[in-house]
């Protein structure tokens with residue numbers, strides 16, 4: 301029986317990973333901060349698929365959280381065969397306006413915890429001569445993205461790390477793959493204030509992203525880019541000079557930030573209205 305640890309399993313792409321691996325009969329370890337959501341998903345999946353599901357509540361934006369997560373698995377004698385490093389959040393806006401503590405949380409969550417979980421779980425996989433590491437990157441990994449500067453840089457780190465590790469592990473029985481989704485309809489938009497219905501780029505669904513990612517890992521592809529439109533964007537980056545792609549990124553991000561500002565303006569107008577009524 302394969303055992304899969306999924307970080308950020310409480311919603312969106314992570315939840316879709318949980319559902320697809322459950323339907324393949326894998327035992328699951330679900331990690332995120334939202335205990336109630338994880339418990340509800342665990343109850344549903346263990347009942348419908350007759351699998352074992354373990355819930356581990358963990359905020360992975362703290363530097364020592366990966367060690368805590370792995371030690372919780374070890375104390376319950378759970379060996380992880382597949383690690384899905386998925387937990388993440390998005391920030392859109394000028395770098396100079398982003399609070400330092402949020403930037404730190406992002407770098408720790410997207411990069412430090414991902415590296416630590418990989419480092420801690422890899423020895424077991426290598427010893428058993430089988431395993432998989434699936435890292436959720438983004439199409440923003442392929443170039444600098446203005447107004448997404450740190451987000452895109454953390455995703456570039458994930459892609460670079462995955463490509464290198466996959467090559468190091470060739471012949472070991474452990475596959476490594478990075479999945480690079482484009483815009484995908486999940487709760488990630490809630491925290492940014494960007495309305496997915498108002499932006500210029502097409503927005504896909506989590507399920508095809510996850511299907512492509514799992515196949516990519518099984519085939520030991522270095523990375524996969526789900527969706528034709530996203531592939532065209534990536535290939536554009538290979539044909540056009542990098543500087544042109546970064547400039548084009550400004551146009552798209554300007555649309556995102558305008559939508560964010562409109563959304564914030566609506567929210568604060570709503571707040572003012574409700575205060576007026578009091």
Ligand SMILES: NC(=O)c1ccc[n+]([C@@H]2O[C@H](COP(=O)([O-])OP(=O)(O)OC[C@H]3O[C@@H](n4cnc5c(N)ncnc54)[C@H](OP(=O)(O)O)[C@@H]3O)[C@@H](O)[C@H]2O)c1
Pocket residue numbers: 307308309310311312313314331332333334335358359360361386387388389390409436437438439480481482483484485486487488489
């Ligand atoms: N949606 C897109 O357009 C898109 C595109 C490219 C890449 N991605 C990547 O896909 C991944 C999943 O995002 P999503 O779109 O599915 O967003 P989502 O629906 O907001 O899910 C994010 C998941 O990450 C978890 N998470 C966030 N902060 C965490 C923390 N500090 N510690 C532990 N878990 C944390 C959340 O759970 P809790 O809140 O319960 O902790 C949630 O389960 C992210 O890495 C994101 O960068 C998304």
